[in-house]
Structure formats: C-alpha cells, structure tokens
Amino acid sequence: xxxxxxxxxxxxxxxxxxxxxxxxxxxxxxxYDLDYHSxxxxxxxxxxxxxxxxxxSRTVPAIVDDETGVTMSxxxxxxxxxxxxxxxxx
Amino acid sequence: MDLGFDVVDLxxxxxxxxxxEVPDFTRPLVTDExxxxxxxxxxxxxxxxxxxxxxMDGAFPSTYIWNxxxxxxxxADHDLQVVGLSISSPYEHMSLIDERGMEYAVFSDPQNGVxxxxxxxxxLDGMTGVSEPLPAVFLVDEELTIQYAWVAEEWPDFxxxxxxxxxxxxx
Numbered sequence: 001x002x003x004x005x006x007x008x009x010x011x012x013x014x015x016x017x018x019x020x021x022x023x024x025x026x027x028x029x030x031x032y033d034l035d036y037h038s039x040x041x042x043x044x045x046x047x048x049x050x051x052x053x054x055x056x057s058r059t060v061p062a063i064v065d066d067e068t069g070v071t072m073s074x075x076x077x078x079x080x081x082x083x084x085x086x087x088x089x090x
Numbered sequence: 091m092d093l094g095f096d097v098v099d100l101x102x103x104x105x106x107x108x109x110x111e112v113p114d115f116t117r118p119l120v121t122d123e124x125x126x127x128x129x130x131x132x133x134x135x136x137x138x139x140x141x142x143x144x145x146m147d148g149a150f151p152s153t154y155i156w157n158x159x160x161x162x163x164x165x166a167d168h169d170l171q172v173v174g175l176s177i178s179s180p181y182e183h184m185s186l187i188d189e190r191g192m193e194y195a196v197f198s199d200p201q202n203g204v205x206x207x208x209x210x211x212x213x214l215d216g217m218t219g220v221s222e223p224l225p226a227v228f229l230v231d232e233e234l235t236i237q238y239a240w241v242a243e244e245w246p247d248f249x250x251x252x253x254x255x256x257x258x259x260x261x
Binding site: 014037038039040041042047048049050 | 123125
C-alpha cells in the first residue's frame, strides 16, 4: 500500500521515521487495506512547519483524507476515525 | 582542470544519451522540510527535468556542483525543474539543501539502484561495499526523452555548465 503515489492515494500520512504513534496508524491503514501516501518529516518538532500548515499542529502522525475531507492529528483520534469511517460496521 | 598531471580516467559505460528515453524510477524525493516517494515521470509530467547525479552529500564536488546550479538558477527563466540524486540519506539531503541555500529537491538512493539502471555506477575505491552514481546530468522532456546528457569521464569531473545552459535554452 505504501507504494501508492500522491495522485493515486486518497490518504496522505505525515509521519516520522520509527515513531510508534505513526506505526500505530500505519497498522490500522493496513488493516483496512487503505491506499495511503507517506510524507516523512523532520525529527525536530520546531522544524515541522509543513505539518503545521496542513493540520494546524506540528505533531505527527497527521492524516489528510481526500475522500472525506478530514484532516486530523493524534494517533488515538486517527485510529478512532479510521475505525468509524472504514471499519466494517457501518 | 589543468593540474599538471593526468587525472584518473573512468571506465566507459553504456549510459543512455540524447534521443534515448531514460528509465523511470521512484525514490524518496527530499525537500527542506519533508520527503515522499515520487517518480521521475511524475515530475516530468509537469515540466522538463534537469536530473543531476552527484557524489554523496558533503563531498567537495557536490558542494561545487550545487553552488554553481544554485547561482545559475536555470529554473528561474526557463520552464524547467532542477532535481538532484545521490546515495545520501534524506536527513543528509535536508542538511545539504539547508547549507547550500538551494531551493531544489534531491532524490535519495542509498542502494544506488538508479545509477545501475542508467549504467553510471562509480565503485568507490577505498570504500568497500560503497558505490554511487558517476557525476552526470540528464535534461529530459515530458516523455523522459533525453535532450542533453553529460556523464563524467574522469575523476573528478564537473558538468560543462555553459553547455548545460545552451541545452536548457533550447527547450
């Protein structure tokens, strides 16, 4: 799934290499077999302006879901969102 | 360069040249604030690409090449994008972009697979297990067809920037 490009994947994931919160979101994306495109950002929090421009916060993970128009930070929120939007129960 | 002695000749290679189509590839493309997988064809679909293969970040030829390309700013008055590629990691590319004060993005290819496909591999003497691309410049159009190609023939060797400028003028 991580092979998907910006053009083909509806979900963009802003992530930091080896960040466990980001990997938690990746696991959920894989669980629902969702196409996503990864953007890796600076380890230094204060340098992550690209994430702040997108989500309003410098924290990762953050996702942008073009399918639903949702932009969201915080892994627990994202996992909950993915469960609701893409889980089998709805 | 006139050093009063012969510099080392590099072996001839069968790299693609003017009129050939370059192999497409996908690698992490690094800017001053992020990196993501991008293909050369994706970039070229926007506008022609000046693809610059250079030694690992921090080597003096890389510093010289990027200072010159930054100062010449071919992309300022041409429909063109300048993009680099070396074996250095995305973290090193971010430092390079910062230190050189350049606005160009650089592909990261630590395993040198792109150079292998372009047949421009430089096996580095004295660094066992490490190879990088020969310094090289390819100007490719939207179809990835080469409009201009230069590949180093000696070590070290630098692009003929005036020749690159002429090629850029002709697109």
